[in-house]
Amino acid sequence: MRTRITSMLGIDHPIVQAGMSWASSSAALPAAVSNAGGLGVLAAGPLRPDDFVRVLDELSDATHRPYAVNIPLYRPGAAEILDAMHGHRVPVVIASQGSPKAHLPRFRDIGATWIQVVATLEHARKAADAGVDALVVVGTEAGGHPPASEVTTLVTVRRVLQEVSIPVIASGGVADGWGIAALLALGADAVQLGTRFLLTEEATVHANYKAAVLAADVHDTALVGRRDLPIRGLRNAFARAIFDAERAQLAQEEYLALFKKSTLRQAALDGDVEWGRVELGQSAGLISQIEPAAAVMDRLVRELDEATGRLRTMAR
Secondary structure, eight states: OOHHHHHHHHOOOSSEEOTTTTTTTHHHHHHHHTTTSSSSHHHHHHHOOOOHHHHHHHHHHHHSOOOOEEEEESSHHHHHHHHHHHTTTOOOOOOESSTTTTTTTHHHHOOOOOEEESSSSHHHHHHHHHHHHHHHEOOTTTSBBOOOTTTHHHHHHHHHHHOOOOOOEEEEOOHHHHHHHHHHHHTEEEESSHHHHHHHOOOOOOHHHHHHHHHTTSSSSSETTTTOOOTEEOOHHHHHHHHHHHHTTOOHHHHHHHHSSOHHHHHHHOOTTTTOOOOBOGGGGGGGOOHHHHHHHHHHHHHEEEEEEEEHHHOO
16 A cells, blocks of 8 residues: 555655553564564663664664654753754654754754654644644544544544645554555555554563553543543553542642653553553453464554455455
8 A cells, every 4th residue: 555654754654653651662562563565663661872872773683674763852861862863864853742843854864864853733733833844633442642632533533634735644543454544545644553552562661561552441441640641541640649639639849749750651661550551551451362463464564454455346
């Protein structure tokens, strides 16, 4: 299947693996996805600069296909990470949580593609006006940091497509080829999947984390931390404590201290899935097994073919 994104990035399939802190902060998962014809994404968020350079070297050795690096521009040490990305001539940058304007010229000079993650129409407009090459548009079903407005992927993506002309990668609520087909039919040029690739053998998170996500149904997630930067996470002890604090109208300083007491690392690396932040999307309820990323890619492509073939049979 050829879309503006597959042509722009040189990938075989309109499938992007989301950059997920810890889960894709090693070379294994992004390399497997890229080697299978999608776009694998290394998550730089939790990595120290020296560790990032080491993992980036490992990824470059593990695949000769296009790959991306995801970087939250607000993170401490972002400048050093961006310098390393530039020095390694990273082919695709997927940036979030910050303005791309200051960084675009030098990455253009090395031929890199810059994709900006947005969750609202306002941010989509700003990123497009800044000159980014494409957008990842995230709806409320997604794990991590979806829009606090709770506007769905279906509506958010379509609204952005009404206003911008650059390619759009839709993200949120998709775990199979049928969902990919739906968002391509909506007008997206590719689809980003996170939770589906979290539940792969290559994802480098604790077994407890994977087990908790695998056991979750579509109704077992919630937006947690609405008074700060909310996450979509599991309804665990941490989430319930935050909900109680909101109901009690806890003072903001105390509320933020409680919210920041728990971390993603606590769940992803230490395996504390009760008090750590177990970030996952609603699509966890659509997934029934942990398997190799290459097998996931193969199934996604086959299901996409089935779904698009079904649509063709409806044409008169």
